[in-house]
Amino acid sequence: MIEKKSYCDKAEYIPPFAIQCRTRVSVVEDGNELAASFHRMVLHPDSDTSGCEPNIQAMASAVFTDEVKQQWADKQAADAAAMATEPESTDTPDAPDA
Numbered sequence: 001m002i003e004k005k006s007y008c009d010k011a012e013y014i015p016p017f018a019i020q021c022r023t024r025v026s027v028v029e030d031g032n033e034l035a036a037s038f039h040r041m042v043l044h045p046d047s048d049t050s051g052c053e054p055n056i057q058a059m060a061s062a063v064f065t066d067e068v069k070q071q072w073a074d075k076q077a078a079d080a081a082a083m084a085t086e087p088e089s090t091d092t093p094d095a096p097d098a
Contacts, residue, residue, distance in 0.1 A: 019043040045072035
């Protein structure tokens with residue numbers, strides 16, 4: 001019988017604002033893995049973790065405290081303000097040689 005298994009096989013906290021989760025997708029036949037692929041997902045303090053595995057939800061609850069969530073919101077606002085005030089580049093690529 002061939003089956004597909006998908007699970008988070010590696011999760012790591014990257015301070016102060018990220019949890020990285022690697023999901024392994026395996027194709028298994030009679031207990032033997034035939035193929036595997038990986039997908040990475042990064043969670044931030046404002047990410048919805050409701051669809052994540054319980055261990056990832058627990059990790060997010062532990063590290064994304066209200067204080068960290070506020071720091072993340074402040075950083076996002078500061079980054080947006082900085083982007084809004086940066087002048088646009090007037091550089092143009094050089095014309096190709098004729």
